[in-house]
Amino acid sequence: MSVRAGWGLTCALSLELLALGIWVGGLIVLIGAVIPAVFNTFGGQDSGGLFLTKAFEGFNRLVVAAIAVLGLSLGYRRWNGEPAASVSRGEVIVLALMGLIAAVIILVLHPQAAALQAQAFALKDEQARKAAFEAFFRLHMPIRSLYMVNLVLGMALLVMKVRRSYRREGVPA
Secondary structure (H helix, E strand, C coil): CCHHHHHHHHHHHHHHHHHHHHHHHHHHHHHHHHHHHHHHHCCCHHHHHHHHHHHHHHHHHHHHHHHHHHHHHHHHHHHHCCHHHCCCHHHHHHHHHHHHHHHHHHHHHHHHHHHHHHHHHHCCCHHHHHHHHHHHHHHHHHHHHHHHHHHHHHHHHHHHHHHHHHHHHCCCC
């Protein structure tokens, strides 16, 4: 492997791991620390819910950047052709599924949920407010499930990368 190809692959693989770390680590922090802290600290459902909506919007922007980095890096590794950094079909499939799920959340479900949440916050009538929150939570359930699926897929992609590095070093995986 040439020095130039080595640096390119090192950068590509490092950026992939960084992007996956942001994606997977970000979800773990949001789910395991931020959500419980918000609902145990903030005064009411309105302020806590609005904060979490903004937090997930920020996370979603990071996910868009991460998917771009992962896709470009994967493309570079495939184009480079270096056997030590080959791209497996499993990596492509998992990354495509992660991107598809992220697109559904970011482009379709999250905007709908944010609109339902804003509508519920704006209502003064308690019955109408309760109905609006029920509609919000019905939509929010699949969003949470899709985030969890993406978390598992991200961890699977990390495992694939670790296993590939073991095989390259001759360590049985």
